[in-house]
Amino acid sequence: MVPEKALPEIDSPTTGAHAPATDAWVEAVRDLFAPSGRLAQKLRDFTQRAAQQEMAVAVAHAIATRAILVAEAGTGTGKTFAYLAPALLSGKRTLVSTGTRTLQDQLFHRDLPRLTAALGVPVKRALLKGRNNYVCWFHLERNLEEGRFLEPETGGWLREIRRFARHSQSGDKSECATVPENAPAWSYATSTRDNCVGSECPHFDDCFVFRARREALDAELVVVNHHLFFSDQQIKEEGVAGLLPACDVVIFDEAHQLPDLLPHYYGESVSTFEALRLAHDARVELSTLGGDFRDGVAVVDRFEKTTRDVRLALPLTGTLRGTIADLPQSAPFVAALVTWQAAASAVHQALAAVAERTELLAKLAEKAKRFARALDTWQQAAPTGNGEEVFWFDASAHHLTLNRTPLTATEAVRDLIAASPAAWIFTSATLTVGGRFDHFRHQMGLTRITEKPSTAARWESPFDYRRQALLIVPDAIPEPNAAGHREAVAQVARRLATAANGRTLVLCTALAAMRAVAETLRTQGGTDDAPFVVLTQGDAPKETLLARFTTTPRAVLVASHSFWEGVDVVGEALSVVVIDRLPFAPPNEPLLAAQIARMKRAGSDPFLTIQVPRAATLLQQGAGRLVRSERDHGVLCICDVRLATRGYGKVLWSSLPPFRRSRSLAVAENFLRTLFPEPRETAAPSGVHSDGAP
Ligand code: SF4
Structure with missing residues (x-):
């Protein structure tokens, strides 16, 4: 059985003396979440929960x-209210970072x-989001005027975006319902930081x-996302990096995502997409200067051609x-890479020669210089890497x-946190x-920060997992790498979906398996009279698929x-989750492979140190x-017998909620x-779980 976990478990005590006023304030936070407290009085669907109250008190401390x-x-x-309420009541300047822009919007507009x-x-x-989420008047107008696009529909989308921007307060593309978020027109x-002309802009x-x-800058509480938070620390673009020094409280929700993401924010990337954008911006800007700059345009055209050539030279499909x-x-x-780098250098020289003419040319020259340098570093890199970085x-x-x-x-994150005078709170359901x-x-x-007191605590879900749900690892299923495993997963999913009359989400670890x-x-699900409605990732945007799944009888997604992550279907529309195999990241994934190699050189066991903890978090x-x-x-069904037969399986299942468990599909x-009991249509509509709701 899954061992019982203490409620809450404090790893190390908070240190530091509290002034009486502080203690009184913490008690005020406790009262807020009491059965007859303010939240119970003001929120119609508030349910008092000891765990939420205790977490709020810990956040207040x-x-x-x-x-x-x-805080797990x-x-x-109800962790969102448990951290937001003390932050709001404290009157201190607070930065809240969420895992995705969707969660950012939910937190800001709903909670x-x-x-x-x-x-x-x-x-x-x-x-506050990254700048690529906001309409840029300068580039929108100039690109509409210039009117040369690769995709024929771009002109129409841009006119639509202009109509939206004229009536929008925020210019946030997530509010533009008429243009898809992934349309190339965006x-x-x-803008990018390389083509924004800032205070020189006529639309400033x-x-x-x-x-x-x-x-x-003017707000007391700002909601950002992890990507913006950390990428901005690197490029110091005066977004989050400008806010952080004045913040008293920094809160990361969905903090479990951070360890895997962080190295990517501290690295450097160059792409053919970015290069084509640079070429486009440079050509448009040079053409505004008139005929004298035809040579510069020719250099840019050559850079654009070498950019396309480098992808074509890669004999991979x-x-x-x-x-x-x-x-x-x-x-x-190799020759295409060398030519690309030389062309980027030539663009830098051509733009630097006229950089004093406009602010945009100066910025694009800088961009071309950084681009050429990055490509040069790539050319010099040894195929074996340098032991500290991976080139991929x-x-x-x-x-x-x-x-x-x-x-x-x-190290970089440690230094950032240690140097900040703020309180730092990391929370998630899976830490x-x-x-x-x-x-x-x-x-x-965090283990090497001595400058601040540090606490870790965990609060169990209030759900009665033993009564509400069953975890099965079918005993008759082949090992995940054995022949027939995929077919066996499909048959298990078919049987469970039949028993639940649809209402099944199948989570696969690879697209081919999916x-x-x-x-x-x-082809085999359901009956001739009542086949399953099988929805597959990629058929439509995620939110659309989820809406169809929750409203369509006999649906299997x-x-x-x-x-x-990020699927929150409340109610019987989702009653079965089938997981095809334990979610170990492929060991040949470039960053992970390099981390594994380094760990082996240091004499550590990368499987137990990196791969099992990562898989545990994703499985949770x-x-x-x-x-x-x-x-x-x-029913949660995990079609991987290793959970029951391998030593590390115990670490994985003991990380899950305390489900009742069985090996029998029957x-x-x-x-x-x-x-x-009777086949019937999906009755209860799904809903988004509100923090104060039961
Ligand atoms: S200031 Fe920058 S982002 Fe704003 S409209 Fe001008 S170029 Fe675009």
């Missing part, structure tokens, strides 16, 4: 003592207004980017990634990205592995990585899709039949 708090709060605890109204604290708040209607007073930054050692050392590719590429059908990524960012915080704290450099399982379910996330409220019931089918 951390704020009062400017400490580090690592199981699903349904914050609701809570500030309940608390009666009119806190000035702001939402790259012509937004109406600029959405600078307006959002001004509002953020489809989407691929690998290290520098995997790149062909064939003459055509990512190739899609049309583009190539070359990356230089440090193997770890632990522990086997009940311990060691992996997260080590990866984040397609195979979906195909089997499509088969998905891969992007559905392991996938499993967390099943039970989203006290009323949810269902037991799971019977459990589902008790939930859904």
Whole structure:
């Protein structure tokens, strides 16, 4: 059985003396979450939960003592209000960072207004995203005027974006319902740090980017995302980097994502996409100067051609990634890389020669210089790497990205946190592995911070997993690498979906497995009279697929990585989650492979130190899709016998909530039949779980 976990578990005590006023304030936070407290009075659907109250008190302590708090709060605890309420009440300047822009929007537009109204604290708040989320008047107008686009539909989209921007307060593209977020037109209607002319811009007073930054500087609480937070620390673009020194409280929600993401933010990338954008901007700007600059345009044209040539010289088709050692050392590719670098240098020289003519030319010259340098570093890099960084590429059908990524960012993050006077709070439903915080704290450099008090605490989900759900690892399934495993997963999913009359989410670890399982379910699932409605990741945007899944009778959704997190279907529409195999990252993934090699050289065991903890976190996330409220019931099926037969399996299952467990598929089918005795249509609509709601 899964061992019981203490509630809450404090790894190390908070240090530092509290002034009486501080203690009184912490007690005020406790009262807020009491059964007859203000939140119970003001929020109609508030349910008092001891775990939420305790977490809020821990956050209040951390704020009062400017400490580090690592807080794991199981699903349904209400962690968002538990950290937001003390932050709002404290009156201190707060930065909240979420994992994605979607969560950023939810927090800002849904949770914050609701809570500030309940608390009666009119806190000035702001939402800040990366600059590529905001319409840029300067480039939108000039590209519309220039009118040369690769894609025929771009002109129409740009006119649509202009209509939107004229009536928008924020210029945030997520609010533009008429143009898809991934339309190529957005790259012509937004800015980069390299082509923004700042105070020289004729649109500066109406600029959405600078307006959002001004509002953020003026706000008491700012909501950002992890990508913006860390990439801005690197490029110091006066977005988040400008805010951080004045902040008293920094909160990371979905903090489990940070350890894997951080090295990428501290690296450097150059891409053919970026190069084409540079060429486009340079050509348009040079052409505004008139006929004298034809030579410069010719240099830019050559750079554009060499950019296309380098992808064509890569004798690989489809989407691929690998290290520098995997790149062909064939003459055509190496020659194309050398030519590309030389062309970037030539663009730098051509633009530098006229840089004094306009602010934009000066910025583009700088960009070309950085680009040429990065390519030069790539050319000099040894195929074996340098032991500290990994050089790797990512190739899609049309583009190539070359990356230089440090193997770890632990030191940099440690220094950032240690130097900041703020309280730092990291929270998520999945921060522990086997009940311990060691992996997260080590990866984040928190174990070596002596400048601040540091606490870690965990609060279990209020859900009764033993009663509400069943975890099965079918005993008759082949090992995941054995022949027939994929077919067996499809058959298990088919049987469970039959017992639940659809209502099934299948999470696969690879796209090929996802397609195979979906195909089997499509051809063999359900009955002739009532086949399953099989939805597959990629058929439509994620939100659209989820909406279809929750409203379509007999729906089965088969998905891969992007559905392991951020799926919050409350109610019986999602009653079965099938996971095809333990989610170990492929050991040949470039950064992971380099980390593994380094660990082996140092005599450590990379499997137990890196791969198992990562898989545990992802498995917890996938499993967390099943039970989203006290009323949810269902089956979690993990089609990987290693969970039960390998030594490390115990670390993985002990990281999961305390489900009732079985090895029998028949037991799971019977459990589902008790939930859904008669085949009937999906009755309860899904809903988004609100923090104050049961
Ligand atoms: S200031 Fe920069 S981002 Fe704003 S409109 Fe001008 S170029 Fe675009």
